[in-house]
Amino acid sequence: MTKNILLITAACFSFAFQSEAQAGPRSEKIKEAVEYLSACGNFIRYDSENVYTGFGTYWTSNVKPREPKPSLLRFVPIDRVTEYQVETLDSVVDVVKNGSSTFVLTFSGIEEWDLSQFKRLATYNTNLLSRPYLDEEHPRAFAQYKDKLVIAHGRLGISFFDLKTKKVSRAFPVALSHRPLESVVNGITVSGRYAFAALDSYSLVGDRDKPAFRGIVVIDLETESVVSELDGMDPGADSIASDNNVAIVSFYGQPLWKYSVAGLSKASTLPPPLKRFWKFPIEGTQTGKASMDDKYYYTCFSRMPKPGEGSYFIKVPMAFDRRVLMLD
Numbered sequence: 013m014t015k016n017i018l019l020i021t022a023a024c025f026s027f028a029f030q031s032e033a034q035a036g037p038r039s040e041k042i043k044e045a046v047e048y049l050s051a052c053g054n055f056i057r058y059d060s061e062n063v064y065t066g067f068g069t070y071w072t073s074n075v076k077p078r079e080p081k082p083s084l085l086r087f088v089p090i091d092r093v094t095e096y097q098v099e100t101l102d103s104v105v106d107v108v109k110n111g112s113s114t115f116v117l118t119f120s121g122i123e124e125w126d127l128s129q130f131k132r133l134a135t136y137n138t139n140l141l142s143r144p145y146l147d148e149e150h151p152r153a154f155a156q157y158k159d160k161l162v163i164a165h166g167r168l169g170i171s172f173f174d175l176k177t178k179k180v181s182r183a184f185p186v187a188l189s190h191r192p193l194e195s196v197v198n199g200i201t202v203s204g205r206y207a208f209a210a211l212d213s214y215s216l217v218g219d220r221d222k223p224a225f226r227g228i229v230v231i232d233l234e235t236e237s238v239v240s241e242l243d244g245m246d247p248g249a250d251s252i253a254s255d256n257n258v259a260i261v262s263f264y265g266q267p268l269w270k271y272s273v274a275g276l277s278k279a280s281t282l283p284p285p286l287k288r289f290w291k292f293p294i295e296g297t298q299t300g301k302a303s304m305d306d307k308y309y310y311t312c313f314s315r316m317p318k319p320g321e322g323s324y325f326i327k328v329p330m331a332f333d334r335r336v337l338m339l340d
Contacts, residue, residue, distance in 0.1 A: 042063060043331040054301065055105065055107075055301035067103065068104055083100050085098050104118055113125065114126075117163070119150040136180075151166065186211070195214055201252045209230075227241065227242045242282035253309075
């Protein structure tokens with residue numbers, strides 16, 4: 013199933029795409045690569061070399077525990093706009109490049125790839141547990157900080173993967189004060205020395221009862237400890253993206269809430285968002301995890317089909333001007 017298998021030269025340096033801004037001219041190259049993707053899946057990510065999207069679903073059957081479902085990682089080199097893909101062992105939910113290796117997060121674990129050779133090098137666990145993951149315990153997203161990957165791990169909380177030893181070095185639950193009600197860590201983003209994790213409720217309660225934690229957990233990445241747990245968001249937070257200034261929380265694609273990174277890192281209670289964005293310039297809604305640079309907000313976008321495209325909503329890659337969305 014590999015499409016147009018050609019060798020790609022791999023850059024030998026690390027790039028943390030979720031927290032670094034790109035120069036304006038580079039943004040146009042990234043935009044071109046994003047829009048060249050033939051389809052869009054669970055996310056849009058980019059680094060110094062490629063734009064990526066991954067495919068696959070969480071639910072595979074009623075069998076417990078969940079079984080892996082082989083899927084695809086698709087990517088377009090920024091400086092040579094051609095599309096490639098590789099087959100993964102499970103649904104793909106995130107990507108980080110470090111040196112010559114590309115680390116691909118699936119619901120089952122981490123796959124290390126040499127994309128210049130279209131070769132899977134190794135697979136790794138994402139948590140310290142020796143048992144299979146239960147419902148909603150699977151990893152959802154990760155982001156890089158120095159030589160660590162910080163992983164949003166569903167009901168299990170947060171874990172850290174050491175890129176030098178290729179092992180999980182630390183894992184811990186969050187929002188323990190709300191137990192026995194549980195939350196799900198759905199998204200993670202890094203800005204400076206802090207990681208911001210977006211949590212939604214897992215446990216449901218009646219209208220008169222206090223819900224499980226829904227909000228943002230702030231993690232100091234130097235100490236690998238929770239700084240604050242900012243409760244009080246609406247239900248449905250499924251991802252979070254950031255740069256050095258703002259963090260954007262998506263609630264199943266619409267609305268988007270914009271927060272100040274500096275405000276979140278210093279807050280003891282959840283501050284009001286700087287903006288709530290309810291409508292995109294075109295009809296449709298974001299799906300999955302987005303990325304952004306200094307000019308564009310890159311996302312998979314679900315829109316109505318055009319004539320001849322069928323009768324179902326279509327996921328397409330999109331680059332929205334941040335000024336139009338007022339996400340600056």
